[in-house]
Amino acid sequence: MKAIVRRALFVAGMGLVVIGASVGANAQAPAEIAQRQELMKANGGAMRTLTPMVRGEAPWNAQAAGQAAAKLQEDAVRAKALFPAGTGPDKGQTAALPAIWERKAEFDGMFDKQAQAAANLVRLASANDEAGFKAAFPAVGQTCGGCHTPFRKPN
Numbered sequence: 001m002k003a004i005v006r007r008a009l010f011v012a013g014m015g016l017v018v019i020g021a022s023v024g025a026n027a028q029a030p031a032e033i034a035q036r037q038e039l040m041k042a043n044g045g046a047m048r049t050l051t052p053m054v055r056g057e058a059p060w061n062a063q064a065a066g067q068a069a070a071k072l073q074e075d076a077v078r079a080k081a082l083f084p085a086g087t088g089p090d091k092g093q094t095a096a097l098p099a100i101w102e103r104k105a106e107f108d109g110m111f112d113k114q115a116q117a118a119a120n121l122v123r124l125a126s127a128n129d130e131a132g133f134k135a136a137f138p139a140v141g142q143t144c145g146g147c148h149t150p151f152r153k154p155n
Contacts, residue, residue, distance in 0.1 A: 028092075030084075039079055042075060043071070043144070050069070065121070065125040076115035096153075114140065117136070121140060
């Protein structure tokens with residue numbers, strides 16, 4: 001009986017050690033991982049503002065469209081700095097794939113394309129050009145999807 005209790009305590013103790021190690025490892029993850037995850041959530045919020053307007057499910061609002069597009073543009077510029085070497089899946093909990101660092105120039109180029117597409121949306125929203133905005137919007141979605149497919153683990 002004592003042997004069973006000791007074995008159970010040993011197994012439980014080892015489980016706590018493993019849990020503690022994983023929590024400690026995540027606590028030591030590079031700050032860029034959390035920062036880029038927040039940035040991507042903000043991008044999702046901007047897209048949730050824009051998509052219903054583009055689809056005609058929400059009324060056109062040039063000011064809101066311009067602000068959301070400006071957020072996408074700003075984040076595309078900021079994002080490149082949030083993927084330095086040493087911030088991959090081996091360093092913390094992230095959906096980023098190793099391909100990012102293997103094909104860094106291509107990856108960074110995707111953010112350049114997103115920034116350009118978003119800048120165009122900002123310009124169109126500033127001109128209150130709803131039709132032009134709606135016609136140009138797919139370019140932003142293509143940059144998002146074009147990056148997620150090769151560089152991000154599927155959900």
